[in-house]
Amino acid sequence: MHEIDLAQDIVNLALEQASRLRATRVLAVNLRVGQLAGVEAGALHAAYREASARTVLAGSRLAIIDVPLVVWCAVCLAEVTPVRINRLRCPRCDTAAGEIRRGRELEIAALEVDA
Amino acid sequence: MTTRIVEVRAGVLRRNDEVARALRREFEAAGVFVVNLVSSPGTGKTSLLQLTLSRLRESGIRTAALVGDLETDNDARRLAESGVPVKQINTHGRCHLEADMIGTHLASFDVAALDYLFIENVGNLVCPASYDLGEALRVVLLSVTEGEDKPLKYPTMVNSSDLAVITKIDLAAVCEFDRAAAHAAIHDVRPAMPILEVSARRGIGIDPWLASLAERREAWLDRLGPAAPGT
Ligand SMILES: [Zn+2]
Numbered sequence: 001m002h003e004i005d006l007a008q009d010i011v012n013l014a015l016e017q018a019s020r021l022r023a024t025r026v027l028a029v030n031l032r033v034g035q036l037a038g039v040e041a042g043a044l045h046a047a048y049r050e051a052s053a054r055t056v057l058a059g060s061r062l063a064i065i066d067v068p069l070v071v072w073c074a075v076c077l078a079e080v081t082p083v084r085i086n087r088l089r090c091p092r093c094d095t096a097a098g099e100i101r102r103g104r105e106l107e108i109a110a111l112e113v114d115a
Numbered sequence: 116m117t118t119r120i121v122e123v124r125a126g127v128l129r130r131n132d133e134v135a136r137a138l139r140r141e142f143e144a145a146g147v148f149v150v151n152l153v154s155s156p157g158t159g160k161t162s163l164l165q166l167t168l169s170r171l172r173e174s175g176i177r178t179a180a181l182v183g184d185l186e187t188d189n190d191a192r193r194l195a196e197s198g199v200p201v202k203q204i205n206t207h208g209r210c211h212l213e214a215d216m217i218g219t220h221l222a223s224f225d226v227a228a229l230d231y232l233f234i235e236n237v238g239n240l241v242c243p244a245s246y247d248l249g250e251a252l253r254v255v256l257l258s259v260t261e262g263e264d265k266p267l268k269y270p271t272m273v274n275s276s277d278l279a280v281i282t283k284i285d286l287a288a289v290c291e292f293d294r295a296a297a298h299a300a301i302h303d304v305r306p307a308m309p310i311l312e313v314s315a316r317r318g319i320g321i322d323p324w325l326a327s328l329a330e331r332r333e334a335w336l337d338r339l340g341p342a343a344p345g346t
Contacts, residue, residue, distance in 0.1 A: 002209075002210055002211055002241070002242035002245060002246075005209070005213075006127055006128075006245075009127050009128065009130065010127055013123075013125050013127065013129075017121075017123050017125065021121055024116065027118065030120075031127075036270060036271055036274060037245070037271065038241060038242075038244045038245055038271030038272070039245075085270050086266075086267040086268075086270040086303060086304050087303045087304075088274075088303065088304065088305070088306055089303075096302065096306035096307070097306065098305060098306035098307060100274075106126065106127045106128060106245070107124060107125060107126045107127060108123045108124070108125045108127065109122065109123065109124060110120050110121060110122045110123055111120070111121050111123055112118065112119070112120050112121075113118070113119060113120075113121060114116050114117070114118050115116070115117070115119065
């Protein structure tokens with residue numbers, strides 16, 4: 001359950017940014033989460049509610065933006081998205097494709113604030 | 116007052132990643148090859164590490180170990196029997212080690228006098244995946260008793276590792292363990308990942324495991340260049 005630690009990190013980062021922006025209220029925190037980031041959305045939402053209570057972020061939405069896994073296929077010479085995250089093969093030609101281009105992200109993309 | 120959307124782009128794990136980068140620089144400067152061992156509970160991580168520490172010590176290679184434990188210090192005590200410096204990190208219920216925990220516990224070792232530092236992570240195949248500890252090598256241990264499809268259930272952990280070690284290989288026949296299926300599952304999640312098979316209890320596969328560590332340490336020292344100490 002590292003989602004509890006991650007939620008705390010998200011809250012700390014968002015509070016830092018909110019204060020920098022002199023925001024009086026934060027309506028939403030937009031979070032980019034790669035398919036292979038190893039984060040369970042349900043657990044993260046629950047942990048975020050807990051960690052954000054009694055802060056400027058209380059009641060704000062944690063909006064999770066899924067980032068699909070993208071790998072490089074050396075046969076097709078193209079970036080492709082495997083059908084499953086535990087089968088890193090090109091969906092076009094079925095070649096093993098282990099070079100990850102996207103899908104490990106875990107970052108705050110934006111804040112929706114009143115300022 | 117207006118509502119607006121402000122772009123931020125801040126990595127959630129930024130703080131851990133910064134500490135890990137600083138540790139990696141420190142390890143490189145000291146010439147100590149750091150190995151992070153991850154697995155589920157009960158894969159025989161401590162047994163393999165105990166044997167590894169003893170064998171390296173017998174060869175005159177200088178090692179130490181940091182052990183992440185939820186509460187008890189049994190693993191650290193067992194490892195200390197090998198005669199090398201061992202330090203326990205009590206995570207107080209947390210499911211993974213973080214870079215700053217490594218940093219605080221390093222003080223008990225003379226890092227510059229080491230060839231290897233082993234980190235036994237908390238038994239968990241989910242949470243440790245996200246935390247860079249400044250290691251040079253991440254090894255995921257999977258035991259034959261866990262079944263061949265285990266890697267498919269933990270893609271993030273397996274994919275973030277550099278080397279897979281299948282443990283308790285002496286029990287393969289008893290467990291009707293399908294080696295080819297297990298290798299295929301690992302390669303589905305991380306194509307071309309090197310795989311070793313060991314049994315700490317029977318001493319099977321230990322020489323190749325030690326040779327693989329030595330080879331990787333050599334290559335790592337080469338990459339650091341001629342300025343690297345510890346050579
Ligand atoms: Zn292809």
